[in-house]
Amino acid sequence: MTWVLLRGLTRETRHWGDLPQQLAGLPGVGRVVALDLPGNGVFHAQPSPTRVHDMVDAARRQLQAQGVAPPWKLLAMSLGGMVATDWAQQHPQEVHRLVLINTSMRPFSSATERLRPGNWLALALLAARWHDAGYAERTIHRLTCNTTTSREADIAAWVHIRQTAPVSPANAGRQLLAAARFSSGPRAPTCPTLVLSSVADRLVDPRCSHRLAGAWQAAHHSHPWAGHDLPHDDPGWVCQQLARWLAGP
Numbered sequence: 001m002t003w004v005l006l007r008g009l010t011r012e013t014r015h016w017g018d019l020p021q022q023l024a025g026l027p028g029v030g031r032v033v034a035l036d037l038p039g040n041g042v043f044h045a046q047p048s049p050t051r052v053h054d055m056v057d058a059a060r061r062q063l064q065a066q067g068v069a070p071p072w073k074l075l076a077m078s079l080g081g082m083v084a085t086d087w088a089q090q091h092p093q094e095v096h097r098l099v100l101i102n103t104s105m106r107p108f109s110s111a112t113e114r115l116r117p118g119n120w121l122a123l124a125l126l127a128a129r130w131h132d133a134g135y136a137e138r139t140i141h142r143l144t145c146n147t148t149t150s151r152e153a154d155i156a157a158w159v160h161i162r163q164t165a166p167v168s169p170a171n172a173g174r175q176l177l178a179a180a181r182f183s184s185g186p187r188a189p190t191c192p193t194l195v196l197s198s199v200a201d202r203l204v205d206p207r208c209s210h211r212l213a214g215a216w217q218a219a220h221h222s223h224p225w226a227g228h229d230l231p232h233d234d235p236g237w238v239c240q241q242l243a244r245w246l247a248g249p
Helices: 019-024 052-066 079-090 117-128 133-144 151-164 169-181 207-216 235-247
Strands: 002-006 032-035 072-077 095-101 193-198 219-223
Touching (some): 002 052, 019 235, 052 079, 052 169, 072 079, 095 235, 133 151, 219 235
Parallel strands (some): 002 032, 095 193, 193 219
């Protein structure tokens, strides 16, 4: 059974770093496939949908084109977590397991929890200088990552990604709109669900994950120091929690 990975707002498969390789190395995990959402990565020239539901359809078409048959296990973060949630709720027969990382959604969280007000000015300046790759990626790193030991190498790699597959300002706005308007269905996904969050997430209030896990009675583990981009800051911890969950009853 294949694990499918979905990233967040304006990010693509290369932003996972070495998490897919670490995940594939876990016992019994099997195949790992990372997908790009429309408007990002290999699909950066396409218009991003303004509805999460349409992003789900695009991801399902990708897997069908690759000959990867359901059911699937989904691991997703941020906006990708909203896509994975809608996928599991709308097509429960296709989703065998669900892992959500630092995601947020209505009706469990308010707008100021889903995007902390202290970041609004920085994000406005980021939007104004979107085409300045160095400035943009340095700002994103500061807002989403708490590990700084590899900061310069990270920024250089992210600048290269931005230059080779640039996400347009219009697509960034369309993805933000899709995230803002998304609301979870009334019922929890029927598949086993694991929620991972970061206590020190400076972009999204970690209470979003707490409420989501509580409402769904899902397994939930919190990282003590990582930022919003938990897979970047501590991919080993993500794999450790996943392995323990898969080995549990």
